[in-house]
Amino acid sequence: MIITSRKNETVIRSRRLLSEKKIRDREGLFAVEGFKLAEEAVKAGMAIEYALISVGAAEKIPEAAGLLEDKCTVYTVSNDVYQSISEQKSPQGIFIAGKVLDKSENLDRILSNDKILMLDCVQDSGNLGTMIRTAEALGIQGAVLGEGCADPWSPKTLRASMGSIFRLPFSQLSLLDVIDRAREKGFAIYAAMLDKEAQKLGDLVFPRKTAVIIGNEGHGVAPQIADRCGKLYIPIKSAESLNAAAAAAVICWELGKEKSL
Known part of the structure; x- marks a missing residue:
């Protein structure tokens, strides 16, 4: 199923994790975008809470889903919904939320x-x-x-x-x-x-x-x-x-x- 609403609970949560330190601190999570950083987090053994992949990223970077699907819940979102989350002008369309280490x-x-x-x-x-x-x-x-x-x-x-x-x-x-x-x-x-x-x-x-x-x-x-x-x-x-x-x-x-x- 593709998430197409900007008011979706996971979409709102992701947007706030990227932009608000108090939310990251409260949930004990970090949030990053891009395949390279997602790959580095997985390689380092970071616990991934969930991931978002845009429709465009799923087509252009099919290995992203393979990297993440056995590590966490992966949500597919429409391109415009992902753009509403991202802090980047030209996002790759890959987002992960992971657990901060003590x-x-x-x-x-x-x-x-x-x-x-x-x-x-x-x-x-x-x-x-x-x-x-x-x-x-x-x-x-x-x-x-x-x-x-x-x-x-x-x-x-x-x-x-x-x-x-x-x-x-x-x-x-x-x-x-x-x-x-x-x-x-x-x-x-x-x-x-x-x-x-x-x-x-x-x-x-x-x-x-x-x-x-x-x-x-x-x-x-x-x-x-x-x-x-x-x-x-x-x-x-x-x-x-x-x-x-x-x-x-x-x-x-x-x-x-x-x-x-």
Whole structure:
């Protein structure tokens, strides 16, 4: 049966899951669009609650139904109904709602690794997702999202992460608490700063167990956090500073290299 009404209960629910954080939080679900992200979620073992596939997508991407039909209930909707749900101008016509994982218990797993990224009040969802994607790509083994960070399960974050959010271990915790626990596990911790008195990235040889903190897009790492860490800076030639996601990419590249004490 094809759903053709925009007032259908599942259609309304899907629209609200995409657009309203409070609904996602209440239901414990994330929502994303597109075959690639649906495929990444399934590959990562995420529990899928249900899926919507438009008539057009069912014809153009027949493998989508095969990917999802044994994982969850799949609803077929008319093209115009799907368009009314989507936040995209030219949607593929594939939507999934999946169960959010409780990442708070991941910290011990993260701290059992050697190289981790900590984020302090990174508020832009696109930046957050890009940082998670970059960290995974460059061999960083986990991330900690401090207070004030964007919602890691928002559709924009998930799109920017291109599925890395499903795979890279991360926790959402106070960085002040995590710094203490990380030190107990032998981590050296550095805050990325606009401070030429700090240690220069490229000259610094990172200890085997290292965490680096990237701060807020406008204000950097909070003083109460930076004061408890070593400090490093990225030498740049002319611009005043780098975008937070670009800075994270440069640091992750250096951090992911094999050289270490």
